[in-house]
Amino acid sequence: MRYQKFIIMSVMLCLCFLVVSITQSKTNITYWTWLSAEDATKQFMKIHPDIKVDMIQMGPWDIHDKLLVSIASGSGAPDVAQLVLRRFSDYSTTGKLLDLTPYVEDIKDGYLPEILSFVQYDGKIWGLNVDIAPGVVWYRRDIFEKAGINPTSIVTWEDYLQAGEAIKKATGSFLMPMFVPAGQWGANALALFLHSMGGNIYTKEGTLIRNNQKLRAVLEWLWDVYSVKGLAEGITFFTPEFWAAFKEGRFASWPMNTAEGANIKRYMPELKGKWGAMPFPRWTGMDKALTGFWGGTVLAVPEQSANHIAAVTFIKWFAGTVEGQVAASKAWNAVPAYQPAFEHPFYKEVDPYFGVNIYERINPFEPFYYFDWAETEQIIGNQLDLMFAGKISPEEAATNIEKEIAQSLKR
Amino acid sequence: MKIAPYIFLIPFIAFFSVFRLGPIVYSFYMSFTKWNGVNFIGFVGFENYISVFRDARFWKATSNTFYFVVVYNVLMISLAILAAVMVDIKSLRGKKFFRSAFFLPITMSLPVVAFVFDLLLSRYGLFNFVLGKLGFSANHRWLADVKLAMWSIIIMRLWRGWGYYSAYFLAGLKSIPQNVYEAAKIDGATSWSSFFYVTLPLLRPMLIFVAIMSTILSFQLFDEPWILTQGGPADATLTLQIYLYQNAFLFGRLGQGAAISYLMTLMMMAVSVLYVRFIGGKEEK
Numbered sequence: 001m002r003y004q005k006f007i008i009m010s011v012m013l014c015l016c017f018l019v020v021s022i023t024q025s026k027t028n029i030t031y032w033t034w035l036s037a038e039d040a041t042k043q044f045m046k047i048h049p050d051i052k053v054d055m056i057q058m059g060p061w062d063i064h065d066k067l068l069v070s071i072a073s074g075s076g077a078p079d080v081a082q083l084v085l086r087r088f089s090d091y092s093t094t095g096k097l098l099d100l101t102p103y104v105e106d107i108k109d110g111y112l113p114e115i116l117s118f119v120q121y122d123g124k125i126w127g128l129n130v131d132i133a134p135g136v137v138w139y140r141r142d143i144f145e146k147a148g149i150n151p152t153s154i155v156t157w158e159d160y161l162q163a164g165e166a167i168k169k170a171t172g173s174f175l176m177p178m179f180v181p182a183g184q185w186g187a188n189a190l191a192l193f194l195h196s197m198g199g200n201i202y203t204k205e206g207t208l209i210r211n212n213q214k215l216r217a218v219l220e221w222l223w224d225v226y227s228v229k230g231l232a233e234g235i236t237f238f239t240p241e242f243w244a245a246f247k248e249g250r251f252a253s254w255p256m257n258t259a260e261g262a263n264i265k266r267y268m269p270e271l272k273g274k275w276g277a278m279p280f281p282r283w284t285g286m287d288k289a290l291t292g293f294w295g296g297t298v299l300a301v302p303e304q305s306a307n308h309i310a311a312v313t314f315i316k317w318f319a320g321t322v323e324g325q326v327a328a329s330k331a332w333n334a335v336p337a338y339q340p341a342f343e344h345p346f347y348k349e350v351d352p353y354f355g356v357n358i359y360e361r362i363n364p365f366e367p368f369y370y371f372d373w374a375e376t377e378q379i380i381g382n383q384l385d386l387m388f389a390g391k392i393s394p395e396e397a398a399t400n401i402e403k404e405i406a407q408s409l410k411r
Numbered sequence: 412m413k414i415a416p417y418i419f420l421i422p423f424i425a426f427f428s429v430f431r432l433g434p435i436v437y438s439f440y441m442s443f444t445k446w447n448g449v450n451f452i453g454f455v456g457f458e459n460y461i462s463v464f465r466d467a468r469f470w471k472a473t474s475n476t477f478y479f480v481v482v483y484n485v486l487m488i489s490l491a492i493l494a495a496v497m498v499d500i501k502s503l504r505g506k507k508f509f510r511s512a513f514f515l516p517i518t519m520s521l522p523v524v525a526f527v528f529d530l531l532l533s534r535y536g537l538f539n540f541v542l543g544k545l546g547f548s549a550n551h552r553w554l555a556d557v558k559l560a561m562w563s564i565i566i567m568r569l570w571r572g573w574g575y576y577s578a579y580f581l582a583g584l585k586s587i588p589q590n591v592y593e594a595a596k597i598d599g600a601t602s603w604s605s606f607f608y609v610t611l612p613l614l615r616p617m618l619i620f621v622a623i624m625s626t627i628l629s630f631q632l633f634d635e636p637w638i639l640t641q642g643g644p645a646d647a648t649l650t651l652q653i654y655l656y657q658n659a660f661l662f663g664r665l666g667q668g669a670a671i672s673y674l675m676t677l678m679m680m681a682v683s684v685l686y687v688r689f690i691g692g693k694e695e696k
Contacts, residue, residue: 064660065660068448068449068660068663069448071448071449072448072449072665090663094449094450095449096449180552180555180644181554181555181560181640181643181644181645182643182644183640183641183643183644184641234552234555235552236529236552236554236555239529239533240526240529240530241529241530241533241534241535241536372662374657374661374662375657375661375662378657378661381643382643382645382646385557385643385644385645386645389557389644389645391645
């Protein structure tokens with residue numbers, strides 16, 4: 001009896017040691033994100049059983065604030081942080097992120113140079129784009145049909161406005177919502193249109209573009225749509241009122257990034273089949289139609305992480321493999337930044353809600369440069385508010401934007 | 412000399428020095444440095460303070476904050492005293508219900524309140540509906556209007572705050588001896604004169620306390636405008652606290668952020684001294 005007890009105890013002890021040793025052989029990494037990436041991380045852990053990913057969800061700006069504090073204090077940063085692409089230059093220029101250049105030699109050719117440029121600084125790669133947010137025009141099929149408008153007939157933005165006039169006359173719906181008050185959303189919507197014109201606020205080197213004619217053209221266009229033609233209604237973006245207005249059919253279309261498709265589905269499941277998507281129209285004077293960016297997200301590894309290899313393995317899988325990119329698309333409607341991903345059958349499928357393949361509605365794009373973007377957003381947002389309040393003209397708004405950026409940011 | 416009391420105080424002094432005094436002193440030093448949280452540029456003297464004074468947005472934030480502090484506190488204190496006096500009426504039935512009802516708004520989560528007010532203040536919201544029924548223009552987008560945005564914040568803050576502070580005034584009213592009122596009544600005082608010449612003067616200590624606390628908290632106004640308007644439209648709801656946050660954390664100027672926080676501290680101290688001097692002075696005499 002005593003002998004049996006001894007054997008049982010010994011076996012249990014061995015099992016305990018086995019469990020502990022298996023657990024300890026795993027590398028734990030922390031991953032800060034605001035997105036629903038649970039399934040993607042589970043998929044990664046199946047492929048890499050030696051790495052355990054602890055996903056911590058918090059708001060995007062909380063991640064940015066906490067990461068800044070962690071970098072400043074020298075401790076507390078995660079192994080992997082998901083950051084907003086527009087603000088990435090705030091971190092890539094610090095030298096406190098892990099230089100990924102030697103780790104991504106094998107996958108960097110999978111990114112378009114204009115996408116890779118977002119994460120490069122000083123000739124080095126400081127993060128990996130896990131997704132991008134290019135613009136399409138979401139539209140209500142039922143409202144367009146009621147007004148007798150064929151979306152395929154809309155080739156230029158002028159056609160789009162003409163369609164808007166017909167829609168307003170036939171249905172009473174506004175062509176699109178306008179970001180009034182502007183805030184950061186308004187500034188980024190302006191950037192979306194400006195980018196689709198091939199324009200920029202800054203040069204590649206980060207110098208402010210003076211006497212920016214494309215900026216003036218976009219401001220004039222927005223002014224025309226909202227204040228002159230009355231085809232847009234002012235509304236605060238992403239509020240309950242905003243989504244309710246779409247449900248009610250107050251807006252016939254919405255030029256916005258592809259990721260918002262997920263929100264349209266979430267807030268208006270009953271409108272399945274009534275929403276469609278078309279590519280961004282072409283600007284007059286341009287020989288091809290481009291699209292603009294709302295932003296995207298970047299995965300980065302803080303230098304203070306003690307698990308560089310495991311963290312790099314994770315972000316390379318997520319942002320630099322076909323499976324990782326499909327997982328991101330399934331999780332938050334991400335548009336892959338890694339181009340080989342588009343060969344996957346997932347991206348050839350028709351979206352059952354919209355009745356089209358969204359990925360085929362995305363136009364080509366040119367590089368866009370974000371520098372000191374938080375302050376740039378604030379400056380642009382204020383001038384847009386003053387313009388839409390009728391206090392300044394589009395020309396004055398453009399002049400003030402350039403003047404204030406030059407004064408505050410010395411760029 | 413007995414050293415035992417000092418030995419017992421050591422834990423507090425150590426805690427206070429490390430977690431309170433230390434950060435205060437360090438942030439004061441930071442206000443004279445250029446630091447973006449990552450790269451420490453060095454000591455820059457009064458440059459941060461000068462930059463702040465030269466920034467038109469600082470003055471806009473200061474005027475907005477003072478406007479809010481004055482309007483909100485006058486309205487809030489008036490409403491809170493009124494509510495407390497009403498609940499204190501002897502013949503009133505259901506006092507517990509009213510006390511709870513007044514206190515309820517402060518217990519609600521701020522994001523939920525902001526969500527509700529966002530709907531109430533929208534173009535098709537309750538505020539416009541009521542205004543329309545009263546025959547006024549009813550097509551305002553309160554939070555998007557440069558002239559109405561700050562008032563929207565004041566209304567929301569009032570809704571949350573007046574009931575909470577009325578509890579303080581109610582406690583103050585309970586501490587006033589009944590025989591003072593009886594004496595006033597014998598001297599021929601009416602209800603109104605009792606209120607102005609007995610209640611208000613005897614409430615003065617509580618009034619000073621509430622005024623100072625509420626002023627300090629309203630100087631730090633951040634959550635409501637940040638959730639609802641992010642300081643917009645066109646900086647119409649930009650407060651000093653939002654200006655501080657933007658500079659320190661969004662624009663990466665921690666040194667300047669520290670300078671703004673010290674300027675705010677000076678303003679709050681100045682206002683508190685004024686309160687004590689003008690409201691509390693008479694009592695000391």
